[in-house]
Amino acid sequence: MTTNKKILVVKRQPPYYGTSARESIDAVLVSAAYDQAISVVFTDDGVFQLLPHQKPSVGTNNIQKALDGLELYDITHIYAVSEALSARNIDPESLNISLKLISREEYANLLNHQDVVLSF
Amino acid sequence: MPSLHIVNHSPYTHSTLSDCLAHIGESDVILLIEDGVYAIQHALYQDTQATSPNKIYVLKNDMLIRGVDITPAINTVNYNEMVTLTEHFHPIQSWF
Secondary structure, three states, X not given: OOOOOEEEEEEOOOOOOOOHHHHHHHHHHHHXXXXXXXXXXXXXXXXXXXXOXXXXXXXXXXXXXXXXXXXXXXXXXXXXXXXXXHHOOOOXXXXXXXXXXXXXXXXXXXXXXXXXXXXX | OOOEEEEOOOOOOOOHHHHHHHHOOOOOEEEXXXXXXXXXXXXXXXXXXXXXXXXXXXXXXXXXXXXXXXXXXXXXXXXHHHHHHHHHOOOEEEEO
């Protein structure tokens, strides 16, 4: 019997900063495949991963496609920190995946209830 | 449960400590390790110490390695005490 843990994946890096963005999504999908209670939060420069109309060159990780995978795996607890979006002048309506906006305070509260945090 | 946040970069070149402070709860604590220990002379550390003197811990080992002055006001921890921190705070988030 597998243990069910509350896992939080925090994405703070921009999309083309090494392989961090891609690897974080792999971690999310694997956790979901093993029935863990997974939450994903985009904050700080991680919110740049959510910009629509990204056109990475051939051979570069396509973050948009990777993020579509979240929906396919029925991952519903996806959040973005609103202060991070507004500091970067990103319109929450324009983002390329459906998610819930949370404040930094709500983030702190969400964090306190997790078992494990994976930072990317 | 109140959480532990580990910061390993200097605030003079990285926004890591600042980002961390902006995201954490009232009862959460921060542990400065590696280059994070350089923060003790920085306003971010000093302002937080002034209002919440038991919020930030600093790994003594990394201060000694870097020649950073250890004064009584700083909440230093050795490795054993760092482990104790991980037992009392949950979960642990690493900031880099």
